[in-house]
Amino acid sequence: MKTAVKDEITKQLGQVDYVEGKNNELYVPIPEAELPKTIAALSNSNFELVSLFCAQNFKAEGFTLFYAFEKTGFEEILVLQCHLSGNEAPSIAKTYPSACWYEREVTDGFGVQFQGAFDTRRLFLHETYPADFHPLLKSFKNSKITTVPSNEDNAYQFKQVTGEGVYQIPVGPVHAGIIEPGHFRFSVIGETIFNLEVRLFYKHRGLEKLAEGKSVQDCVKIAESISGDETVANAVAYCIAAEKICDVEVPRRALQLRTVLLELERVYSHLGDLAGMCVDVAYPVGASPFFILREEIFRQNEALTGSRFMKGAVAVGGLTKDVPAESLKALSAYLEAFKGRFEEATHVNTSFFSVADRFETTGKVKPEIIEPLHLTGPVARAAGKAGDTRIDHPYGLYRELKVKAKTEQNGDVQARFNVKAKEVQCALKMIKTVLSQLEAGEVQAPIQVKDGYALSMTEAPRGQNIHWLRIKGGVVDRYKVRTASFCNWQAMEHAVPGNIVPDFPLINKSMNLSYAGTDM
Amino acid sequence: MPKALSTFLKEPVTEHIQLRDAEFEAIGVQLKEKVDKIFGRSLAIRELDAGSDNSVEIELNNLSTPYYDVERFGITFVASPRHADILIVTGAITLNMEIAAKKTYDAMPSPKFVIAVGDDACGCGIQNESYAVLGGADKIFNVDLKIPGNPPSPKEIIRGLLSLVCQIEKQSRV
Numbered sequence: 196m197k198t199a200v201k202d203e204i205t206k207q208l209g210q211v212d213y214v215e216g217k218n219n220e221l222y223v224p225i226p227e228a229e230l231p232k233t234i235a236a237l238s239n240s241n242f243e244l245v246s247l248f249c250a251q252n253f254k255a256e257g258f259t260l261f262y263a264f265e266k267t268g269f270e271e272i273l274v275l276q277c278h279l280s281g282n283e284a285p286s287i288a289k290t291y292p293s294a295c296w297y298e299r300e301v302t303d304g305f306g307v308q309f310q311g312a313f314d315t316r317r318l319f320l321h322e323t324y325p326a327d328f329h330p331l332l333k334s335f336k337n338s339k340i341t342t343v344p345s346n347e348d349n350a351y352q353f354k355q356v357t358g359e360g361v362y363q364i365p366v367g368p369v370h371a372g373i374i375e376p377g378h379f380r381f382s383v384i385g386e387t388i389f390n391l392e393v394r395l396f397y398k399h400r401g402l403e404k405l406a407e408g409k410s411v412q413d414c415v416k417i418a419e420s421i422s423g424d425e426t427v428a429n430a431v432a433y434c435i436a437a438e439k440i441c442d443v444e445v446p447r448r449a450l451q452l453r454t455v456l457l458e459l460e461r462v463y464s465h466l467g468d469l470a471g472m473c474v475d476v477a478y479p480v481g482a483s484p485f486f487i488l489r490e491e492i493f494r495q496n497e498a499l500t501g502s503r504f505m506k507g508a509v510a511v512g513g514l515t516k517d518v519p520a521e522s523l524k525a526l527s528a529y530l531e532a533f534k535g536r537f538e539e540a541t542h543v544n545t546s547f548f549s550v551a552d553r554f555e556t557t558g559k560v561k562p563e564i565i566e567p568l569h570l571t572g573p574v575a576r577a578a579g580k581a582g583d584t585r586i587d588h589p590y591g592l593y594r595e596l597k598v599k600a601k602t603e604q605n606g607d608v609q610a611r612f613n614v615k616a617k618e619v620q621c622a623l624k625m626i627k628t629v630l631s632q633l634e635a636g637e638v639q640a641p642i643q644v645k646d647g648y649a650l651s652m653t654e655a656p657r658g659q660n661i662h663w664l665r666i667k668g669g670v671v672d673r674y675k676v677r678t679a680s681f682c683n684w685q686a687m688e689h690a691v692p693g694n695i696v697p698d699f700p701l702i703n704k705s706m707n708l709s710y711a712g713t714d715m
Numbered sequence: 716m717p718k719a720l721s722t723f724l725k726e727p728v729t730e731h732i733q734l735r736d737a738e739f740e741a742i743g744v745q746l747k748e749k750v751d752k753i754f755g756r757s758l759a760i761r762e763l764d765a766g767s768d769n770s771v772e773i774e775l776n777n778l779s780t781p782y783y784d785v786e787r788f789g790i791t792f793v794a795s796p797r798h799a800d801i802l803i804v805t806g807a808i809t810l811n812m813e814i815a816a817k818k819t820y821d822a823m824p825s826p827k828f829v830i831a832v833g834d835d836a837c838g839c840g841i842q843n844e845s846y847a848v849l850g851g852a853d854k855i856f857n858v859d860l861k862i863p864g865n866p867p868s869p870k871e872i873i874r875g876l877l878s879l880v881c882q883i884e885k886q887s888r889v
Contacts, residue, residue, distance in 0.1 A: 321811040323811060323814070330846055337846055338846060369763060369815050369819050371794035371795070372794070373762045373772050373792055375772060376812060397809065398766045399810075400806075401847030401848070402842075416841055420768045423767070423769045423771070423773065423866065424769060424773060467773070470780075483780075486780035486782075487734070487781050487782065489780075490777065490780060503774075503866075503868060504770050504866070710769070711769045
């Protein structure tokens with residue numbers, strides 16, 4: 196398999212050196228001067244940028260940029276590795292629009308400047324942070340800093356849309372409901388949204404810096420706190436990276452139980468979205484059955500792991516502890532009744548005309564923006580892209596479980612509703628299969644920490660999450676996470692214009708992106 | 716017409732689902748009694764996410780779902796701080812949220828109370844040492860009650876609410 200992707204790269208780039216990664220990645224070191232040419236060649240042969248991040252003092256003093264790509268049909272991730280002579284690099288955002296946020300993120304974190312970038316505003320560092328502050332520099336030891344007041348000079352510049360009858364609606368960061376904070380700047384004509392600009396990162400908690408210096412096992416907690424409702428997906432992604440670096444073989448029973456937890460997380464997450472969409476069209480009759488089922492899943496989670504969000508269940512090497520046998524039995528019994536109740540709940544909504552009236556044609560994601568922005572998860576699948584990390588880059592048990600990507604073509608709220616409903620069914624089937632084949636044995640392999648680095652991916656309920664971990668001197672040296680929400684928020688800016696303002700909450704709910712997971 | 720009448724007289728055909736948890740109900744009833752007495756039958760809560768990992772928000776939202784439905788006890792989550800008696804703060808206060816958090820509190824009419832919900836808001840979470848946060852809610856607010864947990868369950872949250880209301884009753888601050 197690796198030969199195939201190597202051939203493809205050689206075809207595009209000529210003979211290059213490779214370093215084989217620990218987890219099916221292929222690192223290709225590229226001289227700084229050749230970066231633009233290489234990026235152009237990869238773009239021409241449909242390599243999709245999935246992440247861009249920076250590490251300091253990686254193999255050599257200074258900054259190294261990592262450009263991670265995937266290509267349909269190849270399991271391997273290609274990672275261009277570009278060591279910079281200084282703190283400048285050419286921007287690739289005009290070729291790969293998704294690079295815009297990544298580059299701004301790298302500039303904030305490390306002070307690396309991207310030449311030719313079309314947007315150089317700060318991203319996660321808001322006005323309150325001093326201008327020359329770059330938290331991910333190794334020279335900065337994590338400590339409290341002195342903030343600066345906001346003024347006209349450092350104020351964030353929103354895109355201005357002008358013309359007769361155009362007005363702005365600023366919303367947030369504090370919203371009317373129990374929702375995470377973020378700012379939406381709508382430019383509206385009458386009732387129709389003409390432009391939406393999303394400003395996030397209000398919840399920036401400095402998780403990547405917090406990870407530095409942590410022991411490999413302790414860092415699982417940080418992975419879990421990236422986004423509460425993606426606890427298992429992020430913990431597993433982190434653990435896979437650590438396990439690959441340390442050459443740990445996870446016991447089969449732990450892999451099976453991890454799959455159960457991962458899919459339960461998908462089920463409760465999607466149930467919340469399905470309910471939320473009904474709430475946002477003022478149809479509580481439709482929402483209530485989903486809410487009831489969701490609460491029951493939370494209780495199953497608690498019986499299995501001691502936590503409704505399954506926090507503290509996953510550990511490097513497997514699981515922290517085995518799952519009680521009686522809880523597994525109770526789960527199997529519960530799932531028997533779940534299917535019929537779920538189908539009925541779905542039918543209540545899909546058969547009601549006033550729900551369809553609000554769902555259909557609302558918040559369309561156009562297929563042509565999927566690859567340039569690397570949209571992922573149900574948002575992309577509802578617009579026709581059959582991508583799913585469990586299939587494209589299988590991890591854990593997914594290679595043998597043979598997941599089928601659930602797709603729809605319309606890209607609207609209805610399509611996202613349908614995809615999520617189908618994925619709940621699919622997850623249930625998978626849980627049942629795994630439970631029926633559950634093997635006895637250990638759930639935790641002993642680990643001996645080794646130095647190294649690896650990239651891993653999981654398909655969280657919201658889509659593809661990428662983790663890159665570097666262990667140095669037995670502790671975490673760099674931990675970079677890119678969640679599905681980070682990519683999909685940019686879809687919002689494209690899906691919303693043309694809709695009316697009252698449909699925005701519905702579109703937002705149908706994508707249900709994580710603010711915490713984006714802001715880190 | 717006869718048909719409609721027979722429908723009315725027939726046993727309901729809907730399946731009975733056992734939703735209620737006895738302990739939760741008992742706390743709720745006590746809470747309602749206090750809310751009726753001290754807050755004129757309606758306790759309005761404004762939620763402020765100052766940097767949580769979103770799991771606390773999910774549990775707070777769960778309080779309004781059919782299993783819990785706390786509006787029965789006179790508890791309402793309101794859209795504006797202007798309508799609120801209590802501010803529930805979640806997450807360690809991030810630097811990026813500091814101003815918005817203070818403005819939200821300032822917009823509330825007095826008397827007002829603050830509850831920190833979740834380990835991070837209580838100042839005992841893993842994010843405390845980060846450059847990006849001020850720390851727990853007590854860094855900028857006078858916190859009346861802390862409900863720790865990662866996240867606390869709906870039952871723990873409502874139990875906390877009851878204890879705050881009892882505390883207020885004792886102090887007769889209202």
